Amino acid sequence: MRITDGKYRALAARTGVVLAGTCHEGNIGAVARAMHNFGFADLRLAALRTEIGDEARRRAAHSTEILERAGIFPDVESATADSDIVIGTTRRRGKRRGRYFTPAEMSSAIGAVGPDKKICLLFGAEDFGLSNEQLACCDWLVTIEGGAEFDSFNLSHAVTIILYEIYRNFHSTRAAKGNESILLEGLFNHIEETLSCSGFLPEGPDEKRVMLAIRKMISRAGWSRKEINLFHAVLSSIDGKLRAQPGPNDADG
DSSP: OOOOOHHHHHHHHTEEEEEESOOOHHHHHHHHHHHHHTTOOEEEEESOOSOOOHHHHHHHGGGHHHHHTOEEESSHHHHTTTOSEEEEEOSOOOGGGOOEEOHHHHHHHHHTSOTTOOEEEEEOBTTTBOOHHHHTTOSEEEOOOOSSSOOOOOHHHHHHHHHHHHHHHHHHHHHHHHHHHHHHHHHHHHHHHHHHHHTOSOSTHHHHHHHHHHHHHHHHHTOOHHHHHHHHHHHHHHHHHHHHSOOTTOSOO
16 A cells, blocks of 8 residues: 555654553564554554564564654653554443544544544453553544454454554545535634623634644544534624623613
8 A cells, every 4th residue: 555645744743652561573563654644653562471583573574664763662651652642442441431432533532632642552461451650541442343243453463453444534524524624614703702792702812722722622622513503503603692792882871
């Protein structure tokens, strides 16, 4: 697969793949091959439990350069220290683990992340997955659900699914990105107008800072067209209430 899209290459360049506690070198090679197929190159190995030998190189095929340049780290915390968002993969659910994304939801959310943000995709060991301590390093969690009762995926297969979803989402939504940008810009203008009329926005440079924070917050959320339209309706309702209030020149006398 030839990756020619500059924006996608930029996304792949700021996205690292972290393997935690990997114990089979062949899986590392297969992961490197999957990364190469989808244009990713930043492989990080944390708490490695095997050597990178002939089997890893054989499974990597023409992607051995990724193996040779892989970063070696003592633990997940150090492997993800430069990341703004760490996305962990797990099949174990828990009440205290926050929201779980599907791979498709995760890829859409990544698409809304600012271009200056570093992302790490974290995958656990073949035998134990991610520990609670490693999961604590994650900002998002994604789980790959299969149709069978036993839905634990091979490490390299899990990496391939996640990288494919990022690739698919980026390229399938490129055509619609222009329309989405227009929709969001219209929403931001509506928010600014409503907040100004309500007296919420401060005057001067602070006004720009508040609106910038709102823009970043909504952009990161990756709202759908339906959600954008819903918020327009909320703002329109507030607008109506504001218009119904008597102005300073409407008082009697």
